Amino acid sequence: MRARSFLPAVLAAGILTLTGCGSGGGATSPGDGADDSATNAASASAPASADSGSSGTVPEALRFTGTTIEGEPFDGATLAGKPAVLWFWAPWCPKCKAQGPETAKVAAEFKGKANVIGVAGLDQQEAMKKFVSSTKIDGFPNLSDEPGTIWKKFEITEQSTYVVLDKDGKTVFTGVLPGGKGLSDKLDGLVG
Template sequence: MRARTALPVALTVILLGLTGCGAGSGADDDAAGASRSSSASPAQPPASSDTSRNATPGPAVPEALRFTATTVDGKPFDGSTLAGKPTVLWFWAPWCPKCKAQAAETAKVAADRVGEVNVVGVAGLDKNAAMKDFVADTGTSSFPHLSDEKGDIWKRFEVTEQSRYVILDKDGKTVYEGVLPGGQGLAEKVAGLTG
């Protein structure tokens, strides 16, 4: 029987020792506890703290790149994703022989500069089905092509005819706008923006 009564007494003594009973008056202990918890609070982030502040912020999006569109494949496209890198916008029409002649060089520049430069085709002046056929026929599916049937992006960049390039620097400023027959000179213009 003694073992049964000794256990509760031993537990009571241990618990009283852990709670600090007899270490001081209750008022002093409460003040010390409050002081400890308030001094520890600033080290802890507030409950509504935004952990993204430690993340590297993305580049500022220039006005020229604040647009949305749909690709010829029907996927949504956000122009702000182009911010921070030089960008080649290639304005073409599916029935245009000059545009077909530019396709190979444009695709080569896109492949050679992956990760350094954005290359985006902006198709217009026809229906989306013809645009999809053009991309397949010219082998330019390695970079996005926007379906601009209504001409909204063409107007945004003041493009009035097909087979035009608009080249933007990393800050979204137009550094070139014009025709490059067969795409000749495109690689050199892009190299000047990345080197």
Template sequence: MRARTVLPATVAAALLALTGCGSSSSDAADDAGAISPSMASSPTQPPTGSDGSGGTGADESKVPGALDFTATTVDGKPFDAKTLAGRPTVLWFWAPWCPKCKAQAAETAKVAADYQGKANVVGVAGLDTNAAMKGFVSDTAIDSLPHLSDEKGEVWKRFKVTEQSRYVILDKEGTTVFEGVLPGGKGLAEKVAGLIG
């Protein structure tokens, strides 16, 4: 019975060590990183809509299954993903120690500001402690968009994300239209613009 308990933890540790976030410039290295079994998520505060109402005002009966979850932001506020319904949504999965994630921060925040009220941009932090996540948000000055504290990896698992520095982009119906790496966030604005149309 002990082997069953130790083997998954050993495999997870080996994967994390082999796929860590490095500074190589190759596309394969941009995809590096693995989900930690200790990652978590919590309940959440709705993002503010362009009208200041706290969301899109979407009919909850029309909320896509992908957005039927709650979490907690890195600053401890409750977040309900249902408030994202009705608009294109960018979920940016990042880790505080990842240099590639840090390189994506400025462009991701710019896209969030440029498309405020037309599209949602939400950071989903994992693979570390909430204190480290808060430090990353502060150090990169990206507190203008909500960031979920997903220490247990519940949101990461929901979207089948296994590596940091990845984007999952949903159209206004909640269908995933892109999942992958955008080095430095390049191309994110164009992908969002194509969904606003």
């Protein structure tokens, strides 16, 4: 029964990690997507993009669904075939606010060549909407991930984290980029 008393401590440590504003140090790796079988089952049958890789199937990393902060459905399968940036942010995070302008600039610069998606969490939808409006990051989709489903899929433990995927859905970078600096360079080599 010793394992039972260990589990609450591990969960508490995880919650404490998520409540910080990102240390800027820890990089994480994407998960296998097994955390939310309902999400994966719903998106597993999503149609594959014609250029989503040599096998014509949607890469595992892009098998997720969500809802934009405006309430519209979003299917990760639509990202297949192009490099993608998933930016995990929280509305109350000053580091995220500092990353907003550069992320919006990169989204505009690579429009049509790469996808940039914000994944908001750790707060409620109204706060997420205010953040998008005040930081002027409405030029690219921002998802409301209040339950943390997409955050769990990619094993994100702190906000202000970027996950950069190549056109085949393989992770090429996971980490914090202060002020978003360097994000453009990460995509440059992927769009050829």
